[in-house]
Amino acid sequence: MPGGRAASGSTDAWFSPEDIYLFREGRHVRLYEKLGAHPVRVAADTGVHFAVWAPNAQSVSVIGDFNGWRKDAHPLKVRDDGSGLWAGFIAGISPGALYKYHIVARDSGYEVEKADPFAFRGELPPRTASVVCDGSYAWQDAAWMARRGERMALTAPVSIYEMHAGSWRRVPEQGGRWLSYRELASILPSYVADMGFTHVEFMPLTEHPFYGSWGYQTTGYFAPTARFGAPEDLMYLIDALHCQGIGVILDWVPSHFPTDLHGLGFFDGTHLFEHADPRRGYHPEWHSSLFNYGRHEVRSILVSSALYWLDRFHIDGLRVDGVASMLYRDYARAPGEWIPNAHGGRENEEAIQFLQELNEAVYRHYPDTQTIAEESTAWPQVSRPVYAGGLGFGYKWNMGWMHDTLDYMEKDPVYRKHHQGQLTFSLWYAFQENFVLPLSHDEVVYGKRSLIAKMPGDDWQRFANLRVLFAYMFCHPGKKLLFMGAEFAQWREWAHEDSLDWHLLDYEPHRGIQRLVRDLNTLYRGEPALHRADTEPAGFRWLDTGDWEQSVISFYRFAEPAAEPLLVVANFTPLPRHNYRLGVMWPGLWQEILNTDATIYGGSGQGNLGGLATAPVAAHGALQSLNLVLPPLAVLVFKAPPRPGSGN
Structure with missing residues (x-):
């Protein structure tokens, strides 16, 4: 059996005093360089340095396929500075090794096996171990990165193709399996470029135990899901998109996390990442746990996750999910099910601080990227700078425009004259924020029907109405987002277990919609009047x-x-x-x-x-x-x- 007990002294040498100070202050934004499993060389030994935050643990040890999953084989050493950081070096193991942390709580004696919150790779679900990963990749996107700021600017054309990696295309000859990251890389960039979109937005690719959550129930905030391949395979896909001139936005979920035993919940025998009181720590709609943004270390970990994707994966933007649920303590809660803030209000002041710190860190370290808020209320100044009292996002989804426009378009034209204000109202507030106009996945699931199926009239009128909707969106101020399948008028609602209905392109009405979307993207990109002053x-x-x-x-x-x-x-x-x-x-x-x-x-x-x-x-x-x-x-x-x- 390789290795032995944690190498003497390696714990103290791994963290600098500045690391500890910034971590405890909530201002360490690159914790992925310190926590997790890092292949290193110590003296004459090659192996892996492990580090984890578990301040209320009595003991932490690394268990894995390299030590027979024995909890007594490789204990970690806790720092004596009160930081709650455990660390140690294990010689003789290498990338590909499976591991977890065995944790015994200090007061209760509670024992649990946890995946590494900082794992850079996880096992293929439903297996739950973490995987040692070196994360090396030779990027070829220098030309894109050099000019990325131009393509992400408020004055640039931004037309986003939102997609779910597991259901864009499947392989019917092989049981309907999904495509891998590398298989997507062979066809997705050319398709998106041919259609004229400027960006792809992936629904969450962070590791998640339940495929049916679409990635929104995240357990691995530093690991791309293994369903589609290894981390370097996702890097290859992003690289291929960049080499075609396509930006990449990642849907990122710092608002809640699932309660799976191997995940973040009750991590060290206490409610470490989440609030203990369910009135603040449990989401009744999503049946998941809510982060404790008042804990400095939690803010550091989440901000580090955001910067990790921008740094190691060359992600160009983060679409932050569920911002409204973070801002309000009473979100989706009945009276008596939430706790007011210190002033008696419903605002979550700790979450506001976290979002401001997040955006300041992103734009300080990666000023050529963007953050995008999915925020569905009238919270002011979401996309205004923190120094001006805003939350600091680059863009905000315009949910009001989406709801009003779709409601109008679903009406029989004979009644539309009585509702013209639904079309014009959005221009009263169109420049109060930097808006993205979203026709997203949320509008084509759970009985809401596909966009083409929402349209009234006979088939000819339905296609004509859809053409009007798309052209109106592309001409209205604001950046654009269209969910996959809408570009060729898929009739069925989106189903995450199935491929898109690409066979519809055998029929001329669907090819006509696809031609229009392609031409709208060309027009939008080619005419500065349609994009340069989108926010003015x-x-x-x-x-x-x-x-x-x-x-x-x-x-x-x-x-x-x-x-x-x-x-x-x-x-x-x-x-x-x-x-x-x-x-x-x-x-x-x-x-x-x-x-x-x-x-x-x-x-x-x-x-x-x-x-x-x-x-x-x-x-x-x-x-x-x-x-x-x-x-x-x-x-x-x-x-x-x-x-x-x-x-x-």
């Missing part, structure tokens, strides 16, 4: 919101105030509108650069023959106007001629 009021101006009787809206988008705008006109009814007059800013030929009713998308082919010249007829307070044909259930986009006197 100067990038948008209404032309007409008042034609509720015909369910038509029109507005301008600007790259900058003095630039030539794009004119967007949307008809939300199946009735074509002929001789529809709109006053415009100046005379000339306004080029029709998008018509969602084009036959290549499955439309009826009505439109304006590629463009229209103005006539000196006053309308909408302007001296020049366009006499348009508005196709049924369609969005038109016109490019303005050069501004008079501009010299262009």
